[in-house]
Amino acid sequence: MAALTRLSKSSFSSLSSLSSVSRISRSLYSGFAPDTSSHGATSYSPRLGSTPNLAVKDTKDRSVQWVFLGSPGVGKGTYASRLSNLLGVPHIATGDLVREELASSGPLSQELSEIVNQGKLVSDEIIINLLSKRLEAGGAKGELGFILDGFPRTIRQAEILEGVTEIDLVLNLKLREDVLLEKCLGRRTCSQCGGNFNVASINVKGANGHPAISMAPLLPPAHCMSKLVTRADDTEEVIKHRIHVYNEKSRPVEEFYRSRGKLLEFDLPGGIPESWPKLLEALNLDDYKEKQSAAA
Numbered sequence: 533m534a535a536l537t538r539l540s541k542s543s544f545s546s547l548s549s550l551s552s553v554s555r556i557s558r559s560l561y562s563g564f565a566p567d568t569s570s571h572g573a574t575s576y577s578p579r580l581g582s583t584p585n586l587a588v589k590d591t592k593d594r595s596v597q598w599v600f601l602g603s604p605g606v607g608k609g610t611y612a613s614r615l616s617n618l619l620g621v622p623h624i625a626t627g628d629l630v631r632e633e634l635a636s637s638g639p640l641s642q643e644l645s646e647i648v649n650q651g652k653l654v655s656d657e658i659i660i661n662l663l664s665k666r667l668e669a670g671g672a673k674g675e676l677g678f679i680l681d682g683f684p685r686t687i688r689q690a691e692i693l694e695g696v697t698e699i700d701l702v703l704n705l706k707l708r709e710d711v712l713l714e715k716c717l718g719r720r721t722c723s724q725c726g727g728n729f730n731v732a733s734i735n736v737k738g739a740n741g742h743p744a745i746s747m748a749p750l751l752p753p754a755h756c757m758s759k760l761v762t763r764a765d766d767t768e769e770v771i772k773h774r775i776h777v778y779n780e781k782s783r784p785v786e787e788f789y790r791s792r793g794k795l796l797e798f799d800l801p802g803g804i805p806e807s808w809p810k811l812l813e814a815l816n817l818d819d820y821k822e823k824q825s826a827a828a
C-alpha cells in the first residue's frame with residue numbers, strides 16, 4: 533500500500549468541489565439545534581419558539597449538507613437513500629465509491645481489495661480523491677447538497693471536510709453490536725439490479741439496559757432470489773474487525789461533531805417499519821411532504 537504521505541490540506545484541494553457543489557440555505561436550519569446537553573441524548577429539541585424551517589422555498593434554494601455516522605451494518609445506506617429521495621439531494625456512500633473502484637479493475641483495485649477484505653480503512657487520501665471525483669461529477673450535473681454516508685470516518689477526514697464546507701447535521705445511527713453482527717451476516721445484494729436486502733430474522737431480548745430488538749427480514753422479489761450475493765467483507769471475523777475499527781477510529785468523529793453541537797443521536801428501535809417514521813419525527817420531517825405541497 534502506498535506509504536501514507538503526510539496528509540496536508542493541499543492534498544485535498546480537490547475537495548473544494550464540495551463548496552462549489554452545494555449552497556447552504558442557512559434559513560433551512562435556523563433554530564435547529566441537536567440537544568447535546570446530556571451526552572448520549574437520543575433525541576433533540578429545536579430551540580424554543582422555532583423549528584427547522586424545512587419548507588423549501590423553491591428547488592434552486594434547496595440544499596442539505598448532512599453526514600451519516602454509524603457502525604457497520606447499522607443501516608446508514610438504508611436511511612440515507614430514503615432521505616435522499618425525500619429531500620431530493622444525492623446520497624453519496626464512500627463504501628459504494630470504493631466498491632465501484634474495486635469493480636473497475638483500475639490501478640487501485642488490488643490494494644483496495646486487500647484493505648477492504650481485511651476490514652481496514654482505506655487511506656484518507658484515496659477516499660478523499662474518490663469522493664472529490666464523485667462530487668465534481670455531481671456538480672457538473674447540477675447536484676445540490678449531499679447526504680454523506682460513511683464519510684468522514686476519521687478525525688483527519690472530519691477536519692479536512694470542515695476546512696472546505698459546513699455540515700448542517702450529523703445523524704449518528706446506533707444499534708447494539710450483537711444486532712449489527714446479525715444484520716451484516718444477513719446482508720445480501722442482487723448481482724443484477726444492485727438491490728440491497730437482508731435475509732436475517734432478528735429477535736434479541738433486552739440486555740444490559742438495551743431494549744429488545746426485532747427486525748423482520750427484508751426479502752427480495754422472486755426474480756432476485758437466485759442472484760443474491762454476499763459482500764466479501766461480511767464474514768463474522770471481518771465484521772467484528774470493522775466494528776472494532778469503527779469504535780477505534782470513528783467514535784472520536786462522533787465526539788468531534790457532538791462538541792460542535794451538530795450531532796443528533798438516534799437509537800434504531802427496530803427494522804424499517806418501526807424506525808423510519810420515528811426518524812422522520814426526530815428530524816422534524818414527518819410532515820415534510822405536506823409542507824412541500826403547501827409551499828408549492
Ligand SMILES: Nc1ncnc2c1ncn2[C@@H]1O[C@H](COP(=O)(O)OP(=O)(O)O)[C@@H](O)[C@H]1O
Nearest residue numbers: 604605626627630648652653654659682683685
Ligand atoms: N470514509 C472512509 N474512510 C476509509 N475507508 C472507507 C471509508 N468509507 C468506506 N471505506 C472503506 O470501504 C469499506 C466499506 O465501507 P461501507 O460500505 O461504508 O461499510 P460499512 O458501513 O459496513 O463499514 C470500509 O470497510 C472501508 O474499507
